[in-house]
Amino acid sequence: MKPLRRRLIFHFSLQFITLSIGMILLVFALFFLLIQQISSQELRRNFQAGILDCITTDTIIENGEAKIDKKWEKFLRERQMWAQIVNDQGHVITSSNAPSSLPEHYSVGDILEIKETKHFSEFTVLTKVDNTYKKDHIFMVGYKDTQQDILESFVKNYNLHGQISETNRAEFEEQLKKTNGTLHIINKQGDIIENIGKPMNLKKYDPLDIVLRETAPGIHSTKMSVYNDPSSDKIWILHTPKKKDKNQTLSIMEEYLIGFGIVGAIVLLITITLSSWNGFRYGRPLFLFTSWLERMEQGNYDEVLTEKERKKIYRKNGKVRMRYRLYKEVINAFYKMAEKLDASVKERAKLEKTREEWMTGISHDLRTPLSSIQGYGHLLESGHYDWSAEELEEIGKTIREKGDYMLHLIEDFSLTFQLKNNNLLLSKETYQLNNLLETIFNRFSDDRTLQDYCFHFKPIHKQVEIEADRKWFERMMDNLIFNAIKHNPSGTTITIGASESPKGLQICIEDNGVGMDEETMGQLFERYYRGTNTDEQIEGVGLGMSIAKQIATLHGATLEVQSEIGKGTKVDIYLSKASSL
Secondary structure, three states: OHHHHHHHHHHHHHHHHHHHHHHHHHHHHHHHHHHHHHHHHHHHHOHHHHHHHHHHHHOOEEOOEEOOOHHHHHHHHHOOEEEEEEOOOOEEEEEEOOOOOOOOEOOHHHHHHHHHHOEEOOEEEEEEEEOOOOOOEEEEEEEOOHHHHHHHHHHHHHEEOOEEOHHHHHHHHHHHHHHOOEEEEEOOOOEEEEEEEOOOOOOEOOOOHHHHHHHOHHHOOEEEEEEEEOOOOEEEEEEEEOOOOOOOOOOOOHHHHHHHHHHHHHHHHHHHHHHHHHHHHHHHHHHHHHHHHHHHHOOOOOOOOOHHHHHHHEOOOOOEOHHHHHHHHHHHHHHHHHHHHHHHHHHHHHHHHHHHHHHHHHHHHHHHHHHHHHHHHHHHHHOOOOOOHHHHHHHHHHHHHHHHHHHHHHHHHHHHHHHHOOOOOOOOEEEEHHHHHHHHHHHHHOOHHHOOOEEEEEOOOOOOEEEEOHHHHHHHHHHHHHHHHHOOOOOOEEEEEEEEEOOEEEEEEEEOOOOOOHHHHHOOOOOOOOOOOOOOOHHHOOOHHHHHHHHHHHOOEEEEEEEEOOOEEEEEEEEOOOOOO
């Protein structure tokens, strides 16, 4: 038990230590996501817009003054970008890496021009309004879009009716090669008219392709510039490879590291303490479960708890003690498991008894015809009798009938195992239900050997089609009808009918015979529950009802039996409305 105790304490301690580490990582992740989620997503999709969001988030404005963090100033210088913050009066309150050509004050017209065209002077400018303070401010980030300038120069110098002029094509290709890019000229439908430069896996532009690439350029492998040529109604698109950039820290997190470290250390200490305590507290009840399992292994299912263990777990008022309350459901589960195991042992004994009865029935059914065949064989072999032709014919007929009976019995054994292992394949076709049932009815009503029974047929009031394997459907019906014949005396009325019910299509086989008790009705579909003999019909052997039920199941149908001693028996076959038989 001691090694088990140590393992349990170790596992619980490891679990809680892992939990504490996860808590620390979760704290970091939550803070990081809280500050960076929006900006990082925007930065990945649109680099320049993401930079603007980061500067807007990290810059604090106090008393009309603002200071862009040095890290962002360095970031802007490295990428030849600039930033300005403009107050509500149009005055620039701070700037970073801004060229001297930029003004220190913007007019209403300047702001509107930047907002509408996203350009000012020679720069592409992105803007964002910050209204978190009493007075609004505009953050601006600008940069030179050299690729757009190159594309516009291509259009100006080499455009001839919306295509590259043949006289200047060689010169153009040389200029394009310097950019290591690809030029696509497309029509309004997105079809590529000209494709010059490095090959790309792009056959056609969908209506939203260009807009999506401009909105989220960061998720694509190339940088794209677009020029809409109104004179030729063509669109020029220049793709160039993106330059690989070093990963940059997108926000200032150093000031939080010390605080996170202290909080993490405290959380870790508390977690280790709790893990040690809980490892001992929650491990103790597990030893009780181990002793229960040992008793159950020995088959003592009726003694889950000893008296001593019961006092440990339960109070005098019958409630579970606090230390075991966490395992209340587990304790109840042990009781239920013990009950199920006890029931399974009894069920196994019952199945063993049924198997013996089944083997007895099989032996009886085979011994009877074999005895007759053996007896006739001895008589014929002895030579003490002179047999007439009629007698030999009668002996041969008897031997053939007994052989046929055994052959059908063996076939039923084979069919039973096929059904049990789901190896019987059905070949379904569509049939009129009334026609199919009437064919089966006529086979019994026209049988001269069954003239002592009265058969009736009640068709369904309308034509209904079903899908069934005719061979096995008729076998199922034959077995059910022969069961009604062989267990009832002469003069019994047997009715075959069909109707509609809330459960679906209903086929009914009803007799006014002797009926059966509850025990027989409950075991009706068990193999060899009710024996037979070779003087009865071949189709009525002890496997018939079991085979009928399994065939019905394969067709998606259910069987229900109603019976009362002295009043007869009714067997209903319900066919699902959702999936007809």
